[in-house]
Amino acid sequence: xxxTIADVAKHAGVSRSTVSYVLSGNRSISAETIARVEASIEAxxxxxxxxxxxxxxxxxxxxxxxxxxxHGPHNQVQMPYVWAALTAAQEAGLKLLMLxxxxxxxxxxxxxxxxxxxxVMVMEVQxxxxxxxxxxxxxxxxxxxxxxxxxxxxxxxxxxxxxxxxTCAEHxxxxxxxxxxxxxxxxxxxxxxxxxxxxxRDGALAALAEEGATGTWTACEPSSGGVVDAxxxxxxxxxxxxxxxxxNERALPLVVDRxxxxxxxxxxxxxxxxxxxxxxxxxxxxxxxxxVEELARTAVQRLxxxxxxxxxxxxxxxAPILKVR
Amino acid sequence: xxxTIADVAKHAGVSRSTVSYVLSGNRSISAETIARVEASIEAxxxxxxxxxxxxxxxxxxxxxxxxxxxHGPHNQVQMPYVWAALTAAQEAGLKLLMLxxxxxxxxxxxxxxxxxxxxVMVMEVQxxxxxxxxxxxxxxxxxxxxxxxxxxxxxxxxxxxxxxxxTCAEHxxxxxxxxxxxxxxxxxxxxxxxxxxxxxRDGALAALAEEGATGTWTACEPSSGGVVDAxxxxxxxxxxxxxxxxxNERALPLVVDRxxxxxxxxxxxxxxxxxxxxxxxxxxxxxxxxxVEELARTAVQRLxxxxxxxxxxxxxxxAPILKVR
DNA sequence: GCGCATTGTCGAATCAGTTCGACAATATTG
DNA sequence: CAATATTGTCGAACTGATTCGACAATGCGC
Numbered sequence: 001x002x003x004t005i006a007d008v009a010k011h012a013g014v015s016r017s018t019v020s021y022v023l024s025g026n027r028s029i030s031a032e033t034i035a036r037v038e039a040s041i042e043a044x045x046x047x048x049x050x051x052x053x054x055x056x057x058x059x060x061x062x063x064x065x066x067x068x069x070x071h072g073p074h075n076q077v078q079m080p081y082v083w084a085a086l087t088a089a090q091e092a093g094l095k096l097l098m099l100x101x102x103x104x105x106x107x108x109x110x111x112x113x114x115x116x117x118x119x120v121m122v123m124e125v126q127x128x129x130x131x132x133x134x135x136x137x138x139x140x141x142x143x144x145x146x147x148x149x150x151x152x153x154x155x156x157x158x159x160x161x162x163x164x165x166x167t168c169a170e171h172x173x174x175x176x177x178x179x180x181x182x183x184x185x186x187x188x189x190x191x192x193x194x195x196x197x198x199x200x201r202d203g204a205l206a207a208l209a210e211e212g213a214t215g216t217w218t219a220c221e222p223s224s225g226g227v228v229d230a231x232x233x234x235x236x237x238x239x240x241x242x243x244x245x246x247x248n249e250r251a252l253p254l255v256v257d258r259x260x261x262x263x264x265x266x267x268x269x270x271x272x273x274x275x276x277x278x279x280x281x282x283x284x285x286x287x288x289x290x291x292v293e294e295l296a297r298t299a300v301q302r303l304x305x306x307x308x309x310x311x312x313x314x315x316x317x318x319a320p321i322l323k324v325r
Numbered sequence: 326x327x328x329t330i331a332d333v334a335k336h337a338g339v340s341r342s343t344v345s346y347v348l349s350g351n352r353s354i355s356a357e358t359i360a361r362v363e364a365s366i367e368a369x370x371x372x373x374x375x376x377x378x379x380x381x382x383x384x385x386x387x388x389x390x391x392x393x394x395x396h397g398p399h400n401q402v403q404m405p406y407v408w409a410a411l412t413a414a415q416e417a418g419l420k421l422l423m424l425x426x427x428x429x430x431x432x433x434x435x436x437x438x439x440x441x442x443x444x445v446m447v448m449e450v451q452x453x454x455x456x457x458x459x460x461x462x463x464x465x466x467x468x469x470x471x472x473x474x475x476x477x478x479x480x481x482x483x484x485x486x487x488x489x490x491x492t493c494a495e496h497x498x499x500x501x502x503x504x505x506x507x508x509x510x511x512x513x514x515x516x517x518x519x520x521x522x523x524x525x526r527d528g529a530l531a532a533l534a535e536e537g538a539t540g541t542w543t544a545c546e547p548s549s550g551g552v553v554d555a556x557x558x559x560x561x562x563x564x565x566x567x568x569x570x571x572x573n574e575r576a577l578p579l580v581v582d583r584x585x586x587x588x589x590x591x592x593x594x595x596x597x598x599x600x601x602x603x604x605x606x607x608x609x610x611x612x613x614x615x616x617v618e619e620l621a622r623t624a625v626q627r628l629x630x631x632x633x634x635x636x637x638x639x640x641x642x643x644a645p646i647l648k649v650r
Numbered sequence: 651g652c653g654c655a656t657t658g659t660c661g662a663a664t665c666a667g668t669t670c671g672a673c674a675a676t677a678t679t680g
Numbered sequence: 681c682a683a684t685a686t687t688g689t690c691g692a693a694c695t696g697a698t699t700c701g702a703c704a705a706t707g708c709g710c
Contacts, residue, residue, distance in 0.1 A: 002440065004666055015690045020668055027669095030688060047438035051376035051385065052666035055695045060376065062422070062441070067411075079404035086392075086425050095436065096423045097387070100411055111420065113372035115327065116387070223605050224582055257549055257582060280548045329696055340660045345698055352699090355658060377696035380665045440666095 003044045012040040023048065054115065062095045063303055064117040066108055066131065068124050080274070081123060081145075084296030091297075092304050094118075105134050112140045119303045121145065125156065127195050141306040143299050147195055155306065157299045157316045159290045161196045164320040165203025167288050168245045168270040171322060173211050177243035177268060180208055181234040182217035183255065184247050186226075190219055200247050200272060214238055222250030227258050235264075246285075247272040256281050275323065284325040291318050328369045337365035348373065379440065387420045388628055389442040391433055391456065393449050405599065406448060406470075409621030416622075417629050419443075430459050437465045444628045446470065450481065452520050466631040468624050472520055480631065482624045482641045484615045486521045489645040490528025492613050493570040493595040496647060498536050502568035502593060505533055506559040507542035508580065509572050511551075515544055525572050525597060539563055547575030552583050560589075571610075572597040581606050600648060609650040616643050 009016045014037060021027040022037040029037075040046070054060045065085055067078065082098075089096045097117055099107040108131065111117050118141060122131050125146030135142040136152035144156035165182075172180050182204050184190070185197045201217055208215035216238045220230035230251075235241055244259075244267050246252050252271050259267050260283070271278050271287040278287035295318055305312045334341045339362060346352040347362040354362075365371070379385045390410055392403065407423075414421045422442055424432040433456065436442050443466065447456050450471030460467040461477035469481035490507075497505050507529050509515070510522045526542055533540035541563040545555035555576075560566055569584075569592050571577050577596050584592050585608070596603050596612040603612035620643055630637045 002438075002666095005668095006666080016667080017669075017691080018689060021689090024668080027689090028687060033688075045438070047435065049380060049666050050439040050441045051379035051697095052695090053439075053668080054376035055374060055380065055666085055697080056668045058695095065423075079407070082404070082407060082423070086423055090425060090427065090432070095441065098390075098407070098411055098421045098423055100415060102415065107415070110372065113327075113370070114375040114378075116375045116420065224578065253549065253579065254582070257579070261586065327696095330698095331696080341697080342661080342699075343659060346659090349698080352659090353657065358658075374696050377665090378698080380667080380696085381698045383665095 002049070003046050005046070005048065008037065008040045008044055008046045011044060012037045058115070059307075060116060060118055061093065062097050062117045063089060063300070063307075064097045064099050064108070064111050064120045066099045066101060066120055066122045068101050068126075078123070080292045081296055084293040085121065085300060088293075088297040088300040092300055094300070094304065101131070105130065108134060109138065112138050119143070119307045121299050121303055127193065141303060143303040143306065143312075145295065145299050151314070153314075155302050155312045155314050155316070157295060157302060157318070159196065159295060160317040160319055161199035162203035162206075163317075164272050164288050164290065165200040165205070165245070165247075166207040167320050167322050168272060169204040169207035169213075169215070171270055171286065171324075172243035172245070172268060173208070173213060175243070175268060178213045179238050179240040180204075180213060180215055180243040180245065181238065181241050182215060182245045182247070183220050183230050183234065183251070184217060185219060186221050186248070187219040197247070204245050214240075216241065220248050220251050222248060222254070224254055224258075227251050227254040231255065231258060231262070241267070243268045243270070245270050245272070249273045249277050252277060252285070253281055256283055256285060272320070278323070278325065286322070286324045288320040288322050290320060294318055327374070328371050330371070330373065333362065333365045333369055333371045336369060337362045383440070385441060385443055386418065387422050387442045388414060388625070388632075389422045389424050389433070389436050389445045391424045391426060391445055391447045393426050393451075403448070405617045406621055409618040410446065410625060413618075413622040413625040417625055419625070419629065426456065430455065433459060434463065437463050444468070444632045446624050446628055452518065466628060468628040468631065468637075470620065470624050476639070478639075480627050480637045480639050480641070482620060482627060482643070484521065484620060485642040485644055486524035487528035487531075488642075489597050489613050489615065490525040490530070490570070490572075491532040492645050492647050493597060494529040494532035494538075494540075496595055496611065496613075496649075497568035497570070497593060498533070498538060500568070500593060503538045504563050504565040505529075505538060505540055505568040505570065506563065506566050507540060507570045507572070508545050508555050508559065508576065509542060510544060511546050511573070512544040522572070529570050539565075541566065545573050545576050547573060547579070549579055549583075552576050552579040556580065556583060556587070566592070568593045568595070570595050570597070574598045574602050577602060577610070578606055581608055581610065597645070603648070603650065611647070611649045613645045613647050615645060619643055 005016050005019050009019050019037055022029055022034050086096055120142045122144045125144045125148045127149045129148050132148050132152045132154055142154050144154050147158045182201055184201055189197045205215040216234055218230050218233045220226050246255055269285045271285050273287055275289045278285050302312045330341050330344050334344045344362050347354055347359050411421055445467045447469045450469045450473045452474045454473050457473050457477045457479055467479050469479050472483045507526055509526055514522045530540040541559055543555050543558045545551050571580055594610045596610050598612055600614045603610045627637045
């Protein structure tokens, strides 16, 4: 059927092992033979059978990206991660297998158990997440994206959300604001206890408190109504409010719009959001952006490192980037 | 290292082949033996090595999802597809390998050539797309999502965008509107000649023209400024405009908001967008939704069919769903 | 109770690679 | 120039599964 290493060997007039050594470079081969074999490989369009190869080498060149099974609009957020991971994996010479955690473990256990993947990148790791433990027990190279309560010895990579909040607050403080609001994620997010949302908020509020400024916060649904409610809430509780930190990508355009509508275009807004979201607004806004691509790239590199047996830093917190607009 | 079929055989006191037959059911085995072998599999947590298996069966149980390499905000759109495909694949007992088309072919050629995947699902197929031809020549089971100029004998699945536009127009016509606007995708999309954008628009305009109604269209950037420009453009060109079709998910909230701001909340809006986008607005809006999940599920099922040698319909156009709000 | 068809199990071949040990054919050294 | 080291290649064993052919051990009819 498909062209095998035996076909190449015959075509080049050498043995199968020689072809293999040309491919892997694990033994010295004369330049002449190398050229002849490579020509045959080219001519026959030979590609080694991944399964056959993996059986001896124990390597597949595939890593898994384990996404938690979350339905609903929350989905939207994750595509940039997927993209970044995909390109990062490609650059590292790895293919990417997507897994969802139906019941929290089966998909991972299957893929790792049947040796389909060399390692697992666990996305959206929550505070109490069963997956780190599972991967530890499977003795499978793994990297966590997010901050778990107990990483079980697995390296993890995350944004420094505390620093993000802190950076926003410090920026506003520097500009002389002493009454600052924090408009956060939807209530649901805080209800689920997602650590990053709390970290960003607490970082901001802590920085404000340290300088004796007033910090007021609220959650916010990313809808017109939700934004109106949130803004009303904030200015009611702190009528002197002149600075606003927004950590809610979808609500951001509505916030900017609504502030203008309320005649409060003077309010100094800093957002925590991707660059393009802050750029695409009616009034561009200073923002702290989270280095999504760097996160994914770092995670992939860490994983590649673990797979190759190179010791990796156990924690990597990526600094936010302040972009003044 | 890992537990193999030989370990299971020894543990159960049978030969390797017997274990294999228990696994595959390809030969009758006594109930007693089956029970004993299954107990051993359970006890040892045996999972057959995917590579070793694929080498004999020629099957991997993995399908590839080939995404085109498009950077920038356009990304956002695709996550729902990924999710739907992921769950659909899981339901079909398949794993999903993600590929990007760096130079249009390498990734696909690699994955297929090295027998990592049983088939390929090609996403966002454009009018002139090199990938159908490539897959045809690789003789690899494949399904296209989107409508190519020449499918090269590969089955394809797509939304019926013409019908979507038409459905919107007909809905507004039924409600007595004779002056209808069409607010479409960003200019960039039309410039790139993406067929779906044109189909939706043309379907709407054709339906309007058939009934002698006035149809005016414009592209639209999904930003506050862009929306204002687009709306101004439309009402300038057709001052009697009372109905509006919006095919621009990201602009939609801004459009609804802005119409209210302009005192034109009376304008009858129909959107082409996912259900939740239309639902989450200040004023819920009647919409035609595209069955994203059904698309992905259908594509996966078609692909599974092709892989198993079952003849598949060559074209599947999924009907839009009108949801009156 | 004997021949015949079933049924259940096993040994061995096979798949497409990698890798170890052996062994010529050269190259280097004393 | 002989002894040793190096280089390049090959044959064979091995990886972890599947599957074919062989072959006992039963069940059945006569």
